[in-house]
Amino acid sequence: MGDHIHFGNIRDSYLPYGRQWIDADDIQAVVNVLKGDFLTTGPYVLEFERQVAQYVDAKYAVAFSNGTAALHAACFAAGIGEDDEVITTPMTFAASSNCVLYQKGKVIFADIDEQTYNIDPASIKDRITSKTKAIIPVDFTGQPAYMDLILNIAMEFNLIVIQDAAHSLGAAYKGRKIGALSDMTMFSFHPVKHITSGEGGMITTNNKEYFDKLMQFRTHGITRDKEKLQKDEGPWYYEMQFLGYNYRLTDIQAALGTSQLTKIDRFIELRKKYVDMYNKAFKNMPEIILPFQHEHTESSWHLYIIRLNLHLLSAGRREIFEALQKQNIGVNVHYIPVYLNPYYQELGYEKGLCPKAEKLYNEMITLPLFPSMTEQDAEDVIRAVQKTITLYRK
Numbered sequence: 131m132g133d134h135i136h137f138g139n140i141r142d143s144y145l146p147y148g149r150q151w152i153d154a155d156d157i158q159a160v161v162n163v164l165k166g167d168f169l170t171t172g173p174y175v176l177e178f179e180r181q182v183a184q185y186v187d188a189k190y191a192v193a194f195s196n197g198t199a200a201l202h203a204a205c206f207a208a209g210i211g212e213d214d215e216v217i218t219t220p221m222t223f224a225a226s227s228n229c230v231l232y233q234k235g236k237v238i239f240a241d242i243d244e245q246t247y248n249i250d251p252a253s254i255k256d257r258i259t260s261k262t263k264a265i266i267p268v269d270f271t272g273q274p275a276y277m278d279l280i281l282n283i284a285m286e287f288n289l290i291v292i293q294d295a296a297h298s299l300g301a302a303y304k305g306r307k308i309g310a311l312s313d314m315t316m317f318s319f320h321p322v323k324h325i326t327s328g329e330g331g332m333i334t335t336n337n338k339e340y341f342d343k344l345m346q347f348r349t350h351g352i353t354r355d356k357e358k359l360q361k362d363e364g365p366w367y368y369e370m371q372f373l374g375y376n377y378r379l380t381d382i383q384a385a386l387g388t389s390q391l392t393k394i395d396r397f398i399e400l401r402k403k404y405v406d407m408y409n410k411a412f413k414n415m416p417e418i419i420l421p422f423q424h425e426h427t428e429s430s431w432h433l434y435i436i437r438l439n440l441h442l443l444s445a446g447r448r449e450i451f452e453a454l455q456k457q458n459i460g461v462n463v464h465y466i467p468v469y470l471n472p473y474y475q476e477l478g479y480e481k482g483l484c485p486k487a488e489k490l491y492n493e494m495i496t497l498p499l500f501p502s503m504t505e506q507d508a509e510d511v512i513r514a515v516q517k518t519i520t521l522y523r524k
C-alpha cells in the first residue's frame with residue numbers, strides 16, 4: 131500500500147497544528163506602545179505581570195523574554211546548582227530539562243502515567259535520592275499533572291516544585307487555577323500557546339524571596355534596592371550581586387500579551403468546542419485512543435493527541451502521519467522523549483530509561499487545535515483521520 135493511494139481533495143490549504151489569533155485591538159495595543167515613551171522597562175510589563183498574576187490567582191508574577199528564560203530563572207531562584215538532581219518528565223519540550231543543565235544540575239527523567247501521559251508520581255518517588263532538589267512537572271497538553279501527589283512528595287522530601295505550565299494557562303486542578311499551587315509556575319507566550327506576546331514567558335509565585343531573585347536574575351543580577359546594597363555611593367549607585375542575564379520582555383510584547391489575555395476564556399472555550407467534535411467523531415473507532423481526562427483536572431487544551439492502537443492497523447504511525455500530511459492536515463508529534471535527543475544521549479542517558487514514554491512516542495499523533503480554526507477545519511481533520519484509519523484498518 132502507500133504510493134498508489136490518492137489522499138488529496140480533503141482541503142486545498144495546509145492547516146497548521148496551532149497558530150496565534152491576532153485582532154485589530156491587539157494591533158492597536160502594540161501601536162500605542164510604539165508611539166509612547168518606553169519600548170522596554172516601562173509600565174506595560176508591570177501591567178502584564180499584574181494581569182497574569184490576577185488571572186491565575188498568584189501574588190507575584192515576573193515576565194521574561196521567553197518561557198525557557200523563565201524556567202532558567204526559576205531554577206536559579208530555587209538554588210539549583212552542581213550536584214543537585216532535578217526530576218522531570220521526558221514527554222515534554224527540551225526546555226523543561228535544559229533549564230536544569232543551564233544551572234549545571236543533573237536531570238533525572240521519571241516515566242509517565244499511561245492514562246494522562248503526565249509524569250507518574252510513583253516513578254518520581256522511585257528516582258528520589260539524597261541529591262534530589264526539585265521536581266519540574268509539566269501539565270502535558272494542558273491537563274494539570276497529579277499535583278496533590280507531587281506536592282505531597284515535595285513536602286515529604288523537602289523538594290521545590292517548579293511547574294511547567296506552558297500548556298496549561300487557564301487550566302484548573304481540583305477547581306483551582308494553575309499558577310500558585312507550586313513554588314513557582316512557568317507560562318509561555320509563544321504563538322502556538324494559549325495567548326501570545328510573540329516570544330515571552332512568566333513565572334508566577336506566592337513567595338517573596340523567589341520573586342526578588344527572579345527580578346534580579348532577569349536584569350544581570352543588578353539591584354538598586356537600597357535595602358540590598360552593600361554600600362551607597364550616591365543616587366546613581368547600583369550593584370551587580372550575582373551573574374544574571376538580560377531576559378527582559380519588551381513593553382511592545384507585554385502590550386500584546388495583555389490584550390491577548392482579555393480573550394483567554396473565549397480562546398479556551400473554542401478549543402474545547404473542537405475537542406468535543408474530535409472526541410465525538412473518534413469515540414467509536416477502536417484504532418484510536420482518545421485523550422483521557424482525570425476527574426480532578428480541567429484541561430485548557432493546548433494539544434489534542436490521538437494514540438494509535440497499532441495492533442488494529444496495517445500501517446505504522448509514520449505511514450498514517452504522512453497520509454494525513456498529504457491531505458494538508460498539519461499533524462505533529464509531541465514529543466520525542468527529551469533524552470533520546472543526541473545531546474542527551476551523549477550525556478549518557480540510554481534508550482529504555484522511560485519505557486512508557488517511549489511507547490507513547492511511537493503511537494501518538496497531534497491533530498490541529500487552535501481557537502481561530504473553523505468548524506470546517508475541524509471537520510476536514512475528522513474526515514481525513516476517518517478516511518486514513520479506514521484505509522489501514524486490519
Ligand SMILES: *Cc1c(COP(=O)(O)O)cnc(C)c1O
Nearest residue numbers: 196197198222223225296318320
Ligand atoms: C513552549 C514550551 C516551553 C518554553 O517555551 P518558550 O518557547 O521558551 O517560550 C517550555 N515547556 C514546554 C512544555 C513548552 O511547550
